[in-house]
Amino acid sequence: MMRKSRGNVRPITGGKVEGEDTEWMRYGMCQYVDDPNIFFPEGGSGQAKQMFEQQREAKAVCHTCPVEPECLEFAIKTGQDHGIWGGRSEKERKRIRKIRLRNERLNNG
Numbered sequence: 001m002m003r004k005s006r007g008n009v010r011p012i013t014g015g016k017v018e019g020e021d022t023e024w025m026r027y028g029m030c031q032y033v034d035d036p037n038i039f040f041p042e043g044g045s046g047q048a049k050q051m052f053e054q055q056r057e058a059k060a061v062c063h064t065c066p067v068e069p070e071c072l073e074f075a076i077k078t079g080q081d082h083g084i085w086g087g088r089s090e091k092e093r094k095r096i097r098k099i100r101l102r103n104e105r106l107n108n109g
Contacts, residue, residue, distance in 0.1 A: 029065040062087030
């Protein structure tokens with residue numbers, strides 16, 4: 001994803017996170033957005049429309065990104081529970097994990 005410092009974004013140089021290669025991060029489009037908070041929408045009841053708009057905006061950035069598949073895979077492998085990663089929300093990534101586990105069980109058993 002990206003790192004931020006008080007409202008502005010610093011490019012990521014890549015490296016290792018939890019044993020995963022993150023060199024791909026340096027090519028992420030997310031580091032160039034004006035408001036990186038769109039990738040981590042928050043809100044409670046009554047703010048659903050605003051959250052939906054932030055998610056939509058974040059996903060639009062992701063869908064133009066050359067490393068979208070790598071980002072999604074990283075988020076799934078490392079169990080990222082919050083935010084938009086690889087153009088998918090928390091719920092969408094959870095569904096992907098569930099499908100993969102089911103397929104793995106079917107193929108191995």
